[in-house]
Amino acid sequence: MFDHFQLVCGFHPAENDSLGPFIWAKASSQLRVLQAARYAELQACYYGNTGSLTIRSERGSQWQIALGRGWHAYVFGPLDARSDDVLDLQVTPLIDVPGDGRELGLMIRRFELFDEARRFAMLSASQANCIRNQQEYESGQVVLESVPPYLRINMEVRCNIPEKDQACVYCAWDWAKELERGSPPFTIKTLDDLRDFYRCSTHINDCSIGEPTMHKQFGEITARIDEDGKHFSLTTNGQLLTPKRRRELLGRNVELYVSIDSPTAQGYARYRNDRWNSVLENLGALCREKREYGNLPRVYISCIVMRSNLEDLPRFLTLMSELGVDHVKLRALALDDNVNAVTTNNGYRFDYAGELLTSTELTEIGDRVRRLAQAMQMDVYVEWEQFPVSASEAGAPLCSEPWKTLYVLRRGIMPCCYGTDPVATWGEQGGRPLDVFLRSVLNSPKLQEIRGDLASGRLSNYCLRSPSCPIVKQARADGRLPASSCGFASRA
Ligand SMILES: C[S@@+](CC[C@H](N)C(=O)[O-])C[C@H]1O[C@@H](n2cnc3c(N)ncnc32)[C@H](O)[C@@H]1O
Numbered sequence: 001m002f003d004h005f006q007l008v009c010g011f012h013p014a015e016n017d018s019l020g021p022f023i024w025a026k027a028s029s030q031l032r033v034l035q036a037a038r039y040a041e042l043q044a045c046y047y048g049n050t051g052s053l054t055i056r057s058e059r060g061s062q063w064q065i066a067l068g069r070g071w072h073a074y075v076f077g078p079l080d081a082r083s084d085d086v087l088d089l090q091v092t093p094l095i096d097v098p099g100d101g102r103e104l105g106l107m108i109r110r111f112e113l114f115d116e117a118r119r120f121a122m123l124s125a126s127q128a129n130c131i132r133n134q135q136e137y138e139s140g141q142v143v144l145e146s147v148p149p150y151l152r153i154n155m156e157v158r159c160n161i162p163e164k165d166q167a168c169v170y171c172a173w174d175w176a177k178e179l180e181r182g183s184p185p186f187t188i189k190t191l192d193d194l195r196d197f198y199r200c201s202t203h204i205n206d207c208s209i210g211e212p213t214m215h216k217q218f219g220e221i222t223a224r225i226d227e228d229g230k231h232f233s234l235t236t237n238g239q240l241l242t243p244k245r246r247r248e249l250l251g252r253n254v255e256l257y258v259s260i261d262s263p264t265a266q267g268y269a270r271y272r273n274d275r276w277n278s279v280l281e282n283l284g285a286l287c288r289e290k291r292e293y294g295n296l297p298r299v300y301i302s303c304i305v306m307r308s309n310l311e312d313l314p315r316f317l318t319l320m321s322e323l324g325v326d327h328v329k330l331r332a333l334a335l336d337d338n339v340n341a342v343t344t345n346n347g348y349r350f351d352y353a354g355e356l357l358t359s360t361e362l363t364e365i366g367d368r369v370r371r372l373a374q375a376m377q378m379d380v381y382v383e384w385e386q387f388p389v390s391a392s393e394a395g396a397p398l399c400s401e402p403w404k405t406l407y408v409l410r411r412g413i414m415p416c417c418y419g420t421d422p423v424a425t426w427g428e429q430g431g432r433p434l435d436v437f438l439r440s441v442l443n444s445p446k447l448q449e450i451r452g453d454l455a456s457g458r459l460s461n462y463c464l465r466s467p468s469c470p471i472v473k474q475a476r477a478d479g480r481l482p483a484s485s486c487g488f489a490s491r492a
């Protein structure tokens with residue numbers, strides 16, 4: 001966390017949460033620089049709406065950084081600091097953190113030195129954009145000047161599983177492939193063509209319905225996003241995590257989710273195919289190899305909890321803990337009418353509606369799993385519990401997604417991961433450059449209407465057609481909305 005600095009004073013002891021270690025700096029703190037460098041990057045969380053961080057070097061330089069609410073990356077420089085110099089940090093105003101009586105200034109997850117001017121320019125652009133975006137969200141502005149800091153991409157449309165046999169039983173494969181027809185391929189050049197949509201983003205997440213490790217430029221794309229100082233997360237079926245792909249990931253600031261829903265080969269084959277052993281071998285090798293690379297990439301497990309694997313959860317968590325993964329993320333099956341209602345795979349009859357768990361069941365499972373994980377000293381992230389809490393902030397629009405996120409996918413442009421209809425299709429791009437097209441979509445009447453409704457405390461028609469959305473589900477559960485017309489939604 002602080003390889004480039006030594007803590008001098010003004011810090012509370014290091015702590016851990018599901019995203020890894022962090023440390024609280026008090027109102028005033030000091031760090032000693034361990035190596036000379038041109039620039040510094042700080043990943044920190046502030047609890048107030050706006051605040052200020054002043055950094056002074058003992059050689060007389062001073063930087064004033066505007067703090068925004070939540071987690072952000074902040075950069076400053078050029079530094080004149082040399083090895084052994086001390087930096088002074090002052091945070092104002094101090095904010096009370098509910099349930100914690102300590103003097104808390106800034107929650108810091110990472111503080112790094114670097115020399116690359118390109119990375120400094122990217123981080124400066126994304127820092128300014130992030131603050132503006134947060135202000136536009138909090139004030140409910142429907143036309144955005146900023147771009148969404150969370151950019152979702154779609155690296156690959158091919159997948160090794162359906163190429164050899166049938167798609168995974170819950171995958172909306174045929175629906176996605178139909179929508180993706182005629183869309184432009186994603187290559188490393190796409191990152192340049194995205195211009196500000198890439199330059200000003202902080203987090204890039206691959207949302208392919210496909211297998212990203214099959215992309216020919218996988219290593220190049222991963223390296224580029226990491227070197228540009230962006231957080232990159234992607235999900236893989238893990239079957240093609242060959243030594244070459246693992247080398248391309250080692251030491252990279254990447255969150256790699258590996259999809260496994262069962263602790264046994266037989267259970268895995270019900271949903272996917274007969275390659276459970278190779279997934280576990282690849283996963284085990286990556287967890288071992290990364291220890292010599294600063295524990296990077298972070299390796300997470302994406303597990304869909306269904307009726308047929310409920311009983312396997314304790315064994316599943318034990319296996320993942322033994323393999324040394326960083327955390328397990330439990331997800332619920334999407335309420336999606338675009339999947340097969342019933343599929344037979346490797347002799348198992350998968351009945352989608354029968355596999356869905358009710359909200360009451362999911363709440364009970366979340367509690368049970370947390371107790372289990374605590375006893376095993378393991379981090380588990382329960383996705384269905386997190387989203388509504390983190391998405392909406394007091395006094396702000398009902399949901400932040402259409403401000404903070406843009407899904408530039410081969411199946412179309414979407415405002416959030418719960419929407420199934422694109423707000424724009426690739427056929428609408430015409431001859432326009434990618435960033436010009438995306439800017440028009442970002443402020444299109446459809447997106448303005450969604451933002452306007454959410455800012456007025458209402459769910460838009462688009463949201464109401466998205467039955468998997470936790471905010472929509474909550475509104476239905478509270479009786480604020482009538483039951484859904486989506487076939488699966490009415491059963492869960
Ligand atoms: C579509 S896959 C693409 C990445 C990669 N091919 C894989 O399978 O991990 C991304 C994630 O979506 C999950 N997924 C697929 N269909 C789903 C559904 N109907 N409900 C919830 N998650 C689903 C998969 O388990 C996987 O973790």
Ligand code: SF4
Nearest residue numbers: 159167168171210237
């Ligand atoms: S879930 Fe992933 S691995 Fe399975 S068919 Fe879909 S894209 Fe391929």
Ligand code: SF4
Nearest residue numbers: 399401416463466469
């Ligand atoms: S469907 Fe849900 S996540 Fe998407 S914009 Fe609406 S409220 Fe937000």
